[in-house]
């Protein structure tokens with residue numbers, strides 16, 4: 020039986036599914052496993068169908084709420100970069116009250132770890148200050164300046180950290196990330 | 206029959222499609238015959254081979270009255286080109302090998318005869334060879350289905366048809382896995398016995414596979430590899446009520462959940478009284494009612510298959 024399925028398997032969706040996908044999948048699969056369903060009855064006993072319906076409800080409750088889904092994903096070790104990003108931008112906007120909130124520096128045409136470091140130093144900001152402000156570890160901040168993307172568990176983390184770092188030294192976060200990513204790729 | 210491009214004629218290997226269903230009367234012959242017509246309409250050379258030996262009637266679905274040649278000649282004669290057994294038809298790009306013969310029966314087809322037919326199917330000068338298989342889960346039927354490049358299951362929205370489709374798939378899996386090494390079978394048995402002990406009954410095939418993968422990864426992967434060879438397609442036929450349109454999607458999900466198998470939903474056809482009318486008029490439905498929604502759907506199904514095939518051979522997608 021489907022006892023070992025995770026919630027995504029239960030609803031037969033990918034871990035990238037959007038909330039709309041989840042609602043649709045839930046509706047469809049409920050129909051398939053309703054009592055006397057033409058497609059299911061001859062393979063599953065009434066008891067099994069009841070269990071499956073329970074699993075479907077459980078999966079839907081967890082996955083249809085973005086907070087519970089996020090926590091569930093962590094238990095599955097899923098880091099869906101794109102989706103997590105959307106959630107993050109909804110729930111925890113990157114802080115704007117950073118060290119250099121007033122005067123902003125124009126983003127240079129090429130952004131590497133070295134460039135970031137020199138801008139930071141020109142503002143006389145230490146990594147320790149940024150670490151205290153953002154709760155990002157010193158090691159990760161150093162990795163940003165060393166262009167070491169492998170130091171991060173996923174691109175999502177790198178992106179989130181880099182944007183916070185950028186804000187701290189007065190750079191526009193999104194543009195800085197774009198240019199930094201380009202440098203990493205080249 | 207004329208073929209435009211003679212350069213490709215010599216090298217081409219036909220793509221073999223086997224049409225089956227767990228039970229009779231679902232519309233295998235109707236689907237097989239009219240899909241053949243649809244391939245031909247796309248100017249793909251298509252040969253329908255009636256392998257419902259014993260109750261062959263595919264010729265009737267094509268409006269061919271008395272086939273002069275039949276498959277039994279292939280078995281009786283030593284050196285015969287299977288292409289000479291193709292009954293010509295009025296439709297360009299389309300041919301039939303009839304199975305109607307008093308001395309042929311699928312159940313009694315001997316092993317070497319089966320192999321001879323299989324071997325020869327590959328020599329057919331065609332783009333598509335469509336096998337109309339008989340109902341049921343006889344070994345020979347299963348073997349032809351497994352031998353084909355693509356399997357097409359026909360189902361209609363009624364409990365017995367759906368149930369028998371699952372039975373067919375269970376038999377198919379058993380047949381497909383019989384070639385696994387002895388050791389695998391012993392381990393598979395252990396898993397099944399364990400499931401019976403733990404749950405009181407044997408669990409879904411998907412669960413069985415999951416257990417195998419967990420406890421005996423090497424053997425499990427081997428089984429998985431065997432399953433991935435199965436190319437399964439589904440046509441829902443004789444839909445009557447709007448709710449019936451859901452059956453195909455539902456079965457697709459169940460196939461994945463219960464059997465751990467991918468099922469490609471090729472299309473859905475409606476119940477249409479004109480099907481009988483076409484039979485009575487001794488014409489193929491596809492030709493007599495080209496504007497019917499079923500004919501249009503069949504046309505699209507053929508198109509989809511042709512496109513997928515082109516993508517495969519041209520290597521655009523693996």
Ligand SMILES: Nc1ncnc2c1ncn2[C@@H]1O[C@H](COP(=O)(O)OP(=O)(O)O)[C@@H](O)[C@H]1O
Nearest residue numbers: 229230231232233234235443475476477480481
């Ligand atoms: N879509 C359809 N609408 C109406 N009648 C159909 C349809 N498909 C098949 N039939 C009828 O159902 C019967 C069984 O079809 P057939 O193709 O001979 O089934 P099978 O080959 O699976 O035994 C035939 O009388 C046929 O005319």
Ligand SMILES: [Mg+2]
Nearest residue numbers: 233234257262
């Ligand atoms: Mg038939």
